[in-house]
Amino acid sequence: MEGKTLFAGFGGQGILFAGKVLSYIGLIDDNNVSWLPSYGPEMRGGTANCSVCISKSPIGSPIVLEPENLIVMNIPSFKKFEASVCVGGNIILDSSLIKDSKSREDIFYYDIPATYLAKKNNLEKLGNIIMLGKFLKIIEYKDKETVVKGIEKSVSKKRKELIEKNIEAFEIGYNN
Amino acid sequence: MKTVFEKTKGLTDAITHYCPGCTHGISHRIVGEVLEEFEVLGKTVGIASVGCSVMSYDYFNVDMVQAPHGRAPSVATGVKRVLPDNIVFTYQGDGDLAAIGTGEVVHAAARGENITVIFINNGTYGMTGGQMAPTTLLSQVTQTTPKGRDKHNDGFPIRVCEMLSTLEGVVYAERTALDSPKGVMQTKRAVKKAFKSQIEKKGFSIVEILSTCPTNWGLTAVESLKWVEKEMTEYYPLGVYKDKTDKGVF
Amino acid sequence: MKKNTYLMKGNEAIAEGAIRAGCKAFFGYPITPQTEIAAYMSNKMRESGGVYLQAESEISAINMVLGAAATGTRVMTSSSSPGISLKTETISYIAASDLPCVIVDVQRAGPGLGGIQPSQADYFQVVKALGHGDFYCLVYAPSGVGEAVEIIHRAFDKADEYRMPVIILADGILGQMMEPVCFDDEIKQDKLVEKNWATSGHQEKRPPNIVNSLILNVNSLEQKIVDRFKKYEEIKLKEVMVEEYLVDDAEIVIIAYGSTARIAKTAVDSMRADGEKIGVLRPISLWPFPNDKIEEISKKVGNILVVEMSMGQMILDVKAVVEGRCKVDFCGRTGGNVPTPTEIIDKVSSIKRGD
Numbered sequence: 085m086e087g088k089t090l091f092a093g094f095g096g097q098g099i100l101f102a103g104k105v106l107s108y109i110g111l112i113d114d115n116n117v118s119w120l121p122s123y124g125p126e127m128r129g130g131t132a133n134c135s136v137c138i139s140k141s142p143i144g145s146p147i148v149l150e151p152e153n154l155i156v157m158n159i160p161s162f163k164k165f166e167a168s169v170c171v172g173g174n175i176i177l178d179s180s181l182i183k184d185s186k187s188r189e190d191i192f193y194y195d196i197p198a199t200y201l202a203k204k205n206n207l208e209k210l211g212n213i214i215m216l217g218k219f220l221k222i223i224e225y226k227d228k229e230t231v232v233k234g235i236e237k238s239v240s241k242k243r244k245e246l247i248e249k250n251i252e253a254f255e256i257g258y259n260n
Numbered sequence: 261m262k263t264v265f266e267k268t269k270g271l272t273d274a275i276t277h278y279c280p281g282c283t284h285g286i287s288h289r290i291v292g293e294v295l296e297e298f299e300v301l302g303k304t305v306g307i308a309s310v311g312c313s314v315m316s317y318d319y320f321n322v323d324m325v326q327a328p329h330g331r332a333p334s335v336a337t338g339v340k341r342v343l344p345d346n347i348v349f350t351y352q353g354d355g356d357l358a359a360i361g362t363g364e365v366v367h368a369a370a371r372g373e374n375i376t377v378i379f380i381n382n383g384t385y386g387m388t389g390g391q392m393a394p395t396t397l398l399s400q401v402t403q404t405t406p407k408g409r410d411k412h413n414d415g416f417p418i419r420v421c422e423m424l425s426t427l428e429g430v431v432y433a434e435r436t437a438l439d440s441p442k443g444v445m446q447t448k449r450a451v452k453k454a455f456k457s458q459i460e461k462k463g464f465s466i467v468e469i470l471s472t473c474p475t476n477w478g479l480t481a482v483e484s485l486k487w488v489e490k491e492m493t494e495y496y497p498l499g500v501y502k503d504k505t506d507k508g509v510f
Numbered sequence: 511m512k513k514n515t516y517l518m519k520g521n522e523a524i525a526e527g528a529i530r531a532g533c534k535a536f537f538g539y540p541i542t543p544q545t546e547i548a549a550y551m552s553n554k555m556r557e558s559g560g561v562y563l564q565a566e567s568e569i570s571a572i573n574m575v576l577g578a579a580a581t582g583t584r585v586m587t588s589s590s591s592p593g594i595s596l597k598t599e600t601i602s603y604i605a606a607s608d609l610p611c612v613i614v615d616v617q618r619a620g621p622g623l624g625g626i627q628p629s630q631a632d633y634f635q636v637v638k639a640l641g642h643g644d645f646y647c648l649v650y651a652p653s654g655v656g657e658a659v660e661i662i663h664r665a666f667d668k669a670d671e672y673r674m675p676v677i678i679l680a681d682g683i684l685g686q687m688m689e690p691v692c693f694d695d696e697i698k699q700d701k702l703v704e705k706n707w708a709t710s711g712h713q714e715k716r717p718p719n720i721v722n723s724l725i726l727n728v729n730s731l732e733q734k735i736v737d738r739f740k741k742y743e744e745i746k747l748k749e750v751m752v753e754e755y756l757v758d759d760a761e762i763v764i765i766a767y768g769s770t771a772r773i774a775k776t777a778v779d780s781m782r783a784d785g786e787k788i789g790v791l792r793p794i795s796l797w798p799f800p801n802d803k804i805e806e807i808s809k810k811v812g813n814i815l816v817v818e819m820s821m822g823q824m825i826l827d828v829k830a831v832v833e834g835r836c837k838v839d840f841c842g843r844t845g846g847n848v849p850t851p852t853e854i855i856d857k858v859s860s861i862k863r864g865d
Binding site for chain 1: 511515516517542543626682683686687688689690769772773774775776777779848850851852
Binding site: 272308315334335341342346364 | 534535561567571573574575576578599600607709712714718720722723
């Protein structure tokens with residue numbers, strides 16, 4: 085579970101939210117965690133990203149410059165961050181939005197058409213959690229109960245109806 | 261011996277620093293009397309502004325806060341919001357309220373802040389020695405308008421009561437003049453009405469008091485009173501500009 | 511996960527921490543990257559029965575703080591660099607009137623409108639001259655969300671104890687970052703110190719209280735300031751807060767505060783793994799500054815490296831203490847850029863090479 089993960093995509097894709105769910109999962113598992121978003125005008129329709137650090141030891145810099153995992157949902161972010169992933173790291177990319185060629189051989193690429201799958205399953209705007217599900221599968225995270233708790237903690241109390249849909253999206257990504 | 265007249269309990273025994281012929285003393289007395297008559301001296305907090313009236317914190321027999329220049333309405337807001345049942349007033353001159361503090365008074369008024377503003381308009385910066393104020397009349401000579409206020413260079417005097425009375429949050433706005441015994445009595449009625457509306461939590465109230473500054477005007481005390489009556493009231497007509505005291509603003 | 515642990519942004523946690531510390535009034539104005547404090551307060555402060563008001567300007571907001579503080583109420587405002595500049599006149603009045611309040615500055619890059627990304631370029635302003643005249647404010651610089659919550663509580667206590675403004679100096683990283691914080695369900699309210707100086711109405715039981723900063727007599731004003739500086743001396747003795755991270759055996763010590771100290775720690779961890787003897791000294795209170803600790807270190811090590819998100823401001827205070835006993839180098843980024851651990855490691859390497 086420990087690791088440095090970067091979520092990146094467009095504002096509105098739920099990038100920050102997916103990072104928050106992962107942070108809560110890390111927290112529930114008794115890790116130190118930090119979640120740091122990009123902020124400012126770039127959020128309004130532009131690119132958005134967030135750094136998530138999960139560690140048994142105290143977290144120093146909360147900024148993920150060389151991610152072990154990059155979860156990416158648009159082309160500009162893919163272009164921007166592909167090179168920064170550390171050797172042996174993972175890129176999970178939304179293949180319904182990113183068709184670019186992959187330029188590195190020292191990292192692992194995992195495609196999932198998250199936005200397409202979200203639409204197809206009537207889970208629009210939940211491509212982010214499908215991506216997260218795929219990521220948790222890749223790192224062989226097995227505790228579904230914690231994932232559900234992480235989702236429950238992350239969803240605003242006023243929007244409880246979204247919890248079930250988020251869990252469904254997670255399952256789709258995890259089992260894809 | 262029968263007591264026929266007493267100094268109001270609303271003022272301390274401190275001797276004021278105001279110049280001979282200045283009407284600040286009358287305004288102070290009126291405010292003190294009104295607070296005493298409403299029996300609210302014990303729960304009143306006054307806000308002194310910057311200018312001649314800064315030392316009013318020593319003169320009013322109530323708890324006092326001295327505010328930065330122009331910011332008295334904001335300081336009053338801070339006091340009133342945490343002590344909504346207390347009586348809060350600001351005592352501000354024209355430079356303080358209508359120049360550097362224009363934003364503060366406009367927004368306190370717009371919020372319907374339940375405070376009372378005593379606005380002393382004498383058309384000059386008294387404390388610093390008589391420079392042009394936002395209320396200095398056209399052609400009026402001051403230290404910084406040696407040939408008289410020129411509208412082409414200095415713009416036009418601001419009519420505060422007229423301006424603020426357009427705001428929904430203002431429950432009461434009246435302009436009076438301390439140019440005669442009648443004017444003094446009318447001012448007291450206005451101040452009383454303003455504080456009464458605050459006690460009844462009806463919104464923002466302001467009394468603009470046309471006042472003298474013989475020292476900086478270069479006039480005698482009597483000439484100054486006449487100048488208020490003849491020159492100032494022509495540009496600043498007296499009267500009630502807003503009165504929603506029956507229902508309040510909210 | 512411990513019970514009652516939440517992931518919260520630094521800004522939100524500071525706001526919640528303030529409410530729990532007995533803050534009853536918040537006056538603010540929107541500015542990135544601190545706006546979440548105001549947004550949180552607009553909801554939770556009202557829920558908890560306190561006062562929230564969005565002022566028409568930064569200037570007005572700090573004057574509302576002055577008014578509420580004069581009544582003895584625990585009150586705060588928050589802003590970011592350009593907004594703090596606007597507040598400075600009144601912060602000087604608040605200090606001169608011996609009023610307690612808490613001001614949060616979530617720094618962004620300057621000068622001017624600058625940028626909205628993190629910065630520590632307001633050290634001079636906040637630590638040295640948060641307004642005109644001879645005065646200081648207590649300045650705390652937390653480096654994590656949990657610590658920020660502890661510090662905001664301390665800030666209110668110290669503001670009341672010493673009757674002075676206390677500043678929380680944060681930056682965009684701390685404000686925007688989420689970390690776990692633990693808040694009990696119940697809010698325990700401390701017994702507050704009695705404020706017999708407050709202007710809340712004399713009830714005809716005492717002479718009027720006056721909150722004032724005007725003293726025209728030169729001797730009286732001098733005496734007032736001298737007395738206030740005696741208080742400052744006491745604060746310097748009692749209120750220094752500093753964290754030492756692997757300093758004991760270090761040959762090189764990095765001095766950094768706030769978010770930058772975390773980045774320095776990451777660099778240090780990496781260098782320690784390579785056998786370097788290096789540590790971090792993190793001032794938590796910037797005023798008072800940890801002079802004694804830095805002096806002690808300067809007698810033991812060959813090099814001090816100051817890391818800041820600025821062109822170098824705190825470094826002047828470090829050099830003033832070190833007095834040439836060891837070398838003092840600087841590593842920093844500005845304009846909203848954040849130094850990376852790699853940049854710090856490279857700087858240390860160059861120091862070791864004697865570049």
